[in-house]
Amino acid sequence: MRIIVCIKSVPNTVEVQFHPETKTLMRDQVASTINPFDLYAIEEALRLVEAHGGSVTALTMGPPQAEQELRDALAMGCDEAILLSSPAFAGADTWATAYTLAQAIRQLGPCDLILCGKQAIDGDTGQVGPGIANQLGWPQITYVSRIRTLDPQAGKIVVERLLEEGTEVVEARLPAVLTVLKDINTPRDPNPRLLRRARRAEIPVWDESALPNAEARFFGLQGSPTQVVRVFSPPRREGEVAWITGSMPEEIAERLAEHLHQEGFI
Amino acid sequence: MAWLTIDTERCIGCEACLEACLYGALALEGGIAVVNERCTACGACLPVCPVEALSLPRQAALRAEDAASPEEARGVWVWVEQFQGRAVSLSWEMMGVGRRLADALQVPLTACVFGHNVRDVAREAIAYGADRVFWADDATLAAYRTAPYAHLLVALAREHRPEILLLGASARGRDLAGAVATQLHTGLTADCTALDIEAQTRRLIQTRPAYGGNIMATIVTPNHRPQMATVRHRVFEVPTPNGERTGEIIPVTMRLLAEEEIATKVLDFLPASEEVNLAEARIIVSGGAGVGGPEGFAVLRELANVLGAALGASRAAVDAGWIPYAHQVGQTGRTVRPDLYIACGISGAVQHRAGMGTSKVIVAINKDPEAPIFDIATYGIVGDLFEIVPALTAHLRRRLGH
Numbered sequence: 001m002r003i004i005v006c007i008k009s010v011p012n013t014v015e016v017q018f019h020p021e022t023k024t025l026m027r028d029q030v031a032s033t034i035n036p037f038d039l040y041a042i043e044e045a046l047r048l049v050e051a052h053g054g055s056v057t058a059l060t061m062g063p064p065q066a067e068q069e070l071r072d073a074l075a076m077g078c079d080e081a082i083l084l085s086s087p088a089f090a091g092a093d094t095w096a097t098a099y100t101l102a103q104a105i106r107q108l109g110p111c112d113l114i115l116c117g118k119q120a121i122d123g124d125t126g127q128v129g130p131g132i133a134n135q136l137g138w139p140q141i142t143y144v145s146r147i148r149t150l151d152p153q154a155g156k157i158v159v160e161r162l163l164e165e166g167t168e169v170v171e172a173r174l175p176a177v178l179t180v181l182k183d184i185n186t187p188r189d190p191n192p193r194l195l196r197r198a199r200r201a202e203i204p205v206w207d208e209s210a211l212p213n214a215e216a217r218f219f220g221l222q223g224s225p226t227q228v229v230r231v232f233s234p235p236r237r238e239g240e241v242a243w244i245t246g247s248m249p250e251e252i253a254e255r256l257a258e259h260l261h262q263e264g265f266i
Numbered sequence: 267m268a269w270l271t272i273d274t275e276r277c278i279g280c281e282a283c284l285e286a287c288l289y290g291a292l293a294l295e296g297g298i299a300v301v302n303e304r305c306t307a308c309g310a311c312l313p314v315c316p317v318e319a320l321s322l323p324r325q326a327a328l329r330a331e332d333a334a335s336p337e338e339a340r341g342v343w344v345w346v347e348q349f350q351g352r353a354v355s356l357s358w359e360m361m362g363v364g365r366r367l368a369d370a371l372q373v374p375l376t377a378c379v380f381g382h383n384v385r386d387v388a389r390e391a392i393a394y395g396a397d398r399v400f401w402a403d404d405a406t407l408a409a410y411r412t413a414p415y416a417h418l419l420v421a422l423a424r425e426h427r428p429e430i431l432l433l434g435a436s437a438r439g440r441d442l443a444g445a446v447a448t449q450l451h452t453g454l455t456a457d458c459t460a461l462d463i464e465a466q467t468r469r470l471i472q473t474r475p476a477y478g479g480n481i482m483a484t485i486v487t488p489n490h491r492p493q494m495a496t497v498r499h500r501v502f503e504v505p506t507p508n509g510e511r512t513g514e515i516i517p518v519t520m521r522l523l524a525e526e527e528i529a530t531k532v533l534d535f536l537p538a539s540e541e542v543n544l545a546e547a548r549i550i551v552s553g554g555a556g557v558g559g560p561e562g563f564a565v566l567r568e569l570a571n572v573l574g575a576a577l578g579a580s581r582a583a584v585d586a587g588w589i590p591y592a593h594q595v596g597q598t599g600r601t602v603r604p605d606l607y608i609a610c611g612i613s614g615a616v617q618h619r620a621g622m623g624t625s626k627v628i629v630a631i632n633k634d635p636e637a638p639i640f641d642i643a644t645y646g647i648v649g650d651l652f653e654i655v656p657a658l659t660a661h662l663r664r665r666l667g668h
Contacts (some may be wrong), residue, residue, distance in 0.1 A: 012476075021656040030290040036598060092323065098448060121597055122477055125456040128410075130444025134589070139529035140412050142441045145591070158533065162592060163437045164545045167347055168409075169534035176529070181586075183591035202288060221322065225453030231310040234475060234482045239358045241630070241646040252647055255631065257665060259645055263281035263627055265549065265573070265606050266666060 001152045003045040005036040005115045006101055006132065007073060009066035011029030011124045034069045037117025039076075039187040040180045043149065045115050046077045047185065052152055055079040057108060061089055063099055067203050075190035082108070086207035091221030098131025099223060103214040104206060105136065112152060114177040118143055126179065135179035141172055142179045190234035196207070268368055270311070276319035281310035283320060283401045291532045297458040306432045310483075337468075339429040339491035340370040343376045345419065346391050346598070352474035353387045355504055355546060356434035358394045360497060362505035363461055364432050365395035367470070371429070372465040374398060377420065380415055382408035385515070392513035394505055402518040406525055409532040421520050423450055427524040428492045430470050432461075435496035436545065447494045453487030457601075459501055459624075470495065478597045478620030485494030499545040500603040541570060541577045542592045549606040551623070552595055556611020556632060556651055562586040565652060566610055566662040569659045572666065578622075579601065580612045616640025631655065 009032045028195035034042075045056045046167075058073035060066050061084035068080035078154070084104055092100065105111060119126035126142070145167065146160040155174040160167050162181055208216060217223060245257070246252040260266050279297040286308065291302050299319070304317075312320050338468040344364040361377065368375040377391035377653040380402045388401040400422055406414050419442065423431060424582040431446070435457050447454035450596035458474040472485045476532070487493040544550060551570040553563055563577070570577045579588070580593040595602055597617040612618060614630070614637055622628070623642055630643035631651045639644045647654055 002554070014380055021445040056619045094454065095451065096446075097449065122475055123455075124478070126440050127444040127454055127456060130441060133412075134445045134448035140441070140445065141438050141530065142444075157367060160536075161437070164354075166537040170531055171531045173529040181591070183595075216539055225447075225487050226453065226485050227488060228310065228454060228483050228485055230313055230484040232482050232484075234479060237642050239644070240638050241643045244645055245649050249649065249653040249657035250661065252494070252649065252654055253649070256645060256647065256658060257661050260606070260629075261665075263606070265627075266661060 001049065001112045001115070002051050002057065003044045003048060003054065003115060004057045004059055004108065004111050005038065005041050005073070006044065006106055006114065006116045006128070007060045007069060008035040008056055008117075008122075008128075009033070009060060009062045009069040010035045010120055010121045024231035032065065032069065035117050035120045035122075035178065037119060037121070037182065038118075038126075040182055040184050041117050041178075042073055042076055043185045044080060044114075044118055044180055046188070048113070048147070048150055050246045052150060054112070054152075056080050057082065059101065059104060059108075060084065061097060061104075064205070067205075067225035070203050071198045072190065074201050076188055077191060077194060077196045081201070081203050082112040083203055083205045084204050084207075086219075088208045088216065088219045089107065091224065092219070092224045093224035094125050094131055095225055096218060096220055098128050098135055099212070099218045100214070101128070102132050102135030103211040105132065106213065107206075107211055112155075112174050113150075113157070114138075114175070116177065116179045118181050127176055129179035132239045136175075136177070139176045140179075141149070141170055141176060144178045144180045147178075147184070153174035201237065268340050268443075270652070271321045272299050273319040274298050274302060275319070276317045278317055278319075280316060282314040282316065286311045286314040307407075316373065323498045328490065336429070336489055336491045339427045341373045341422070341426070341428040342371065343377055343378060343432070344396070345426040345431070345433045345439070345442065346377050346379045346387060347382055347434055347436060348379070348381045349438075350385050351381060351383055351411075354434065354436065355392060355501050356439070358504045358507075359502045360432050360434050361394040361502070363497065363502050364430075365505065366465055367430060367444050367461060368397075370465075370578055371468060373429070376400065376428065377427075378402075378419060380407045380418055388515045390507065392511050392515070393507040394509070396513050398514040399515060400518050401515050404522050409535075410442075411528060411532065412441055412445050413530065415442050416449060416491045417523050418520070419446050420449045420516065420551060422518070423492060425520075429468065431492040434497050434650070435498040443494060443496050450490075450492070450494075452490040452492060452494055453485075454496070455485045455487070456496050458495045458497050459528055460495070461495060463565050465637070469493070478617060478650070479623055480616070482483070486611075498601060498603065515665065517667065526566065538592060541575075544576050544578055544593070544595065544600050547576035547602070547604050548600060549573050549575035549608070550595070550604045550622075550625075551575045551577045551608045552580065552612060553583055553589070553610045553651075554580035554618070555582040555586075555656075556585055556613075556614030557588065558611075559586075562611075563589055565655050565659075568660075569608070569655050571607075572659055572662045575606075576604075578607075579619050580605050580615075607638050610655055612639055613637045614642065627634065
């Protein structure tokens, strides 16, 4: 069985903040990391391969330095890693990103399952997983909170998905694309034994010449239907906090209740 | 490799682009901006340059060939999500937005209602503002599944060419939107917080948060139609339904996917308890590390019951195993926008604030007066939640006569 995990190198969001006074981006500490949701996808892929045999390929599209995130994936136990990187891929929106990843997945040959995090914490769109599935014409199951059973021989998977109203149990034919949630597992730490190998591993860098069946006009900015026309700081919440104090909890509770009443909640 | 081109003759070293860059790709050297390999060609710096010294050369040769005559597309569509035969309230919020956009464009508003035995939902869609409804009713459509729904919506959109297609940013809505936008090769903007029409161009101006709400971006889909957008729960109001409104219900006659062509089956559904539906909740009582353990949530649950509120939690409480993940609010949980959010023992890390910072009124109860939650709170109480919350519950019980 072959599983491909699509990961994204993202800035560590905690460190991407606007300075409260100057309202500028505090970018001096911008560090990159594997998108947190993708760690759950990697972990789930490793567990499935441990149970059923096979291999896990980590795939990302990004700038050359995204290679580091692939090394981190190898240190968790992924068998191979591929970096899609080229000036032609730059500026891709979710459509062009999914197109390029899907082309690479085709190029990688037979595959049973593709796992992605439910969304990336920088863009927050959750669109690339469905994008890959629909480029490939494979079933998609989003927001997976648990894989109940996987039968590679029968080519079937049964999973639980978390929806607003509860949990849906879905069966799908393989190959399929799954996007996973945080509570599906607890990702392992990098394996010290694998770290050295990961550090030295040769990571193939694929540019457009590695995707001979792709159409160049669908790559990057050129292939992206959406355009960002403006980026700005969100409006700050108005007003300062109104402190509610009192000598006794009951007194505080009563004062808060009065405010809630005036706001129309009670 | 840097993608951005900087015209050194024009650059005045004002640093505006440095501040706009999300990736730390720009610096000032010798009084002139320089770009490094961190540049991703996102374009965020272009509009802030006062002297137009920045350009992305690749942007000039934009996709004229893909411009599938966007000027010919007409009409605003809303996909109406139903669950077990009932429309979800988010769909009517979308209908309200769709009506406003359709009026601005002076075009009809169309609702797409798919399901099984959902003619009542189609009628309701007219009451909520639709001029016409595409109504598809079949056993294969009873429970939402990506393939049959996307097949229908793509086929309808190809035939009728709407200029705008809106979906709620629920789990199903995002799932469907991602599939449909891919198949139609069009732009999709997730989680919009503002949608407006630019009068001269008829373009949909879409504004959305990114980076956990730290940054807002305005996005357009200039050359592809339909312009697709999703909106989260409770960003827009539910319009008042008008049972007198008239409209056309058009049964969909195109071929549906046959059951054997659909690669997924819904085997079962396990409903969540009422208190978990955070997305639709008007009031949320939420607990964090300060709650101290699973038994601590009992105190919050009592307050939630008195207020008719949903129960939320911070990542710290979920990771500690005190409460299931379905309750988690924040960047790796749910994004919520209730009218009232009561944060109990939550310090307010940026990841948590990303999930609840747009709540209309925020009450924060925390022992630490320096906790960052107070930076965004409407009302702040410095104290022990195990004293304050029971006192509030008792007071509200008396006041509300429970």
